[in-house]
Structure formats: structure tokens, C-alpha cells
Amino acid sequence: DIQMTQSPSSLSASVGDRVTITCRASQSVSRNLNWYQQKPGKAPHLLIFDVSSLQRGVPARFSGSGSGTDFTLTISSLQREDFATYYCQQGYGTPPTFGQGTKVEIK
Amino acid sequence: QVQLAQSGAEVKKPGASVKVSCKASGYTFTGYYMHWVRQAPGQGLEWMGWINPYSGSTNYAQKFQGRVTMTRDTSISTAYMELSRLTSDDTAVYYCAKDRITLAGIIIPSFEYWGQGMVLTVSS
Numbered sequence: 569d570i571q572m573t574q575s576p577s578s579l580s581a582s583v584g585d586r587v588t589i590t591c592r593a594s595q596s597v598s599r600n601l602n603w604y605q606q607k608p609g610k611a612p613h614l615l616i617f618d619v620s621s622l623q624r625g626v627p628a629r630f631s632g633s634g635s636g637t638d639f640t641l642t643i644s645s646l647q648r649e650d651f652a653t654y655y656c657q658q659g660y661g662t663p664p665t666f667g668q669g670t671k672v673e674i675k
Numbered sequence: 676q677v678q679l680a681q682s683g684a685e686v687k688k689p690g691a692s693v694k695v696s697c698k699a700s701g702y703t704f705t706g707y708y709m710h711w712v713r714q715a716p717g718q719g720l721e722w723m724g725w726i727n728p729y730s731g732s733t734n735y736a737q738k739f740q741g742r743v744t745m746t747r748d749t750s751i752s753t754a755y756m757e758l759s760r761l762t763s764d765d766t767a768v769y770y771c772a773k774d775r776i777t778l779a780g781i782i783i784p785s786f787e788y789w790g791q792g793m794v795l796t797v798s799s
Binding site: 600602604611612613614617618623655657659660662663664665666667668669 | 791
């Protein structure tokens with residue numbers, strides 16, 4: 569299985585901050601890399617697919633980049649509603665696998 | 676709008692089985708893979724498998740082979756996931772999730788819409 573490793577596991581930030589989360593795959597996943605946001609007690613929500621394509625309805629402050637094994641999710645100006653846990657997921661290999669999550673908390 | 680409505684919470688004893696339903700609406704049920712993903716308390720996300728609602732074909736994660744069965748009823752746009760020989764390690768929230776890409780394309784799993792989750796507790 570392809571292992572996905574996110575860093576950091578958690579971070580504290582303030583409203584308006586620029587936040588970057590990284591995701592590293594144990595082998596190349598080409599551009600088959602997606603990002604999800606999950607709030608407590610809720611299902612995950614697709615933010616970005618294929619590394620950098622924004623899902624419909626997702627604010628433009630979210631962006632993704634990378635290729636191969638190293639990927640980044642950036643929130644350009646953190647809003648209160650962005651405090652959540654973020655997961656990367658690769659769809660290149662079977663089974664699809666997720667990172668362990670990055671919890672973004674209020675500073 | 677796309678909606679995936681899952682069945683309600685269940686409490687099961689070790690060794691029992693559970694069958695979770697996922698009723699789809701707002702899109703062509705037979706046009707997209709349906710996945711099942713679970714999340715143990717305080718843990719991350721774990722893919723269990725997918726079903727092709729058009730053909731009924733399935734692909735299960737090796738971890739669950741022999742213990743999971745995914746089926747569908749196209750007449751009511753509903754997918755099912757049955758997990759047998761339950762242990763306490765199966766205590767989790769179980770989600771169904773619609774794939775973003777149609778069946779006409781190569782399957783590269785991405786989970787566009789999710790059900791609300793079904794809480795399963797396995798306890799003696």
C-alpha cells in the first residue's frame with residue numbers, strides 16, 4: 569500500500585494567517601492526489617482533486633500544488649470556518665489511502 | 676442536489692454482522708462508483724472497497740476480504756455494505772461516498788459526496 573504522511577499533525581494559527589500543510593507519498597502518485605476537510609462529527613468534504621483543481625463551491629483561498637510524491641495544501645488567509653482536520657488521499661494505487669490528518673486549531 | 680442518506684446507528688455484539696444502507700438521490704445512481712470508508716474513534720480514514728452500481732462488480736480492500744460484502748438495489752438507488760464477524764476493532768463511523776468520476780472513465784478514487792455516516796459500536 570502507498571503510505572501517505574502529512575505534516576504537521578497539528579498546528580495553531582490565527583484568523584488571517586497563511587497556512588501550509590504538506591503530504592508525502594511513499595511512492596509516486598502522479599497527480600492523483602486529493603484533499604479533504606473534516607469538521608468534528610461531520611463527514612469529510614472534498615476540497616481539491618487532482619493536486620490543484622478546486623471542487624465546486626470551495627473558496628479560492630484554498631489551493632494545492634505538487635507532483636509525484638510531495639504535495640501541499642495552502643490556505644491563503646485562514647477564516648474561522650477553516651478550523652478543521654485536513655486529509656490528503658491518493659487515488660493512484662489500490663487501495664486508495666489517506667494521510668493521518670492535520671488538525672488546524674485556533675491560536 | 677446529490678444526497679446520500681445512510682441508515683442509523685447500530686450496536687452489535689462481537690461475532691455478529693451489520694448491514695449498512697446508503698440511499699442515493701440527485702444523480703444517476705448507476706453512473707458512478709460507490710465507495711465505503713470507515714473512521715475509528717479519533718482516528719483517520721480507511722477505505723474498505725467500492726461497488727459498481729451498474730454491473731454490481733466489487734473491489735474490496737485486502738484487509739476486509741472475506742468479511743465484507745457490498746451490494747446494491749438499483750430499483751431504489753441504494754447501496755449496502757455488510758460486515759461480518761465483528762470485533763471491537765470494527766467500532767467506527769462508516770461512510771458511503773460517491774466517486775467524482777463516472778463509470779465511463781478509469782477509476783481513480785476521489786470521494787466527491789459523502790453520506791452522513793453510520794455509527795457502529797461493537798461491544799459485549
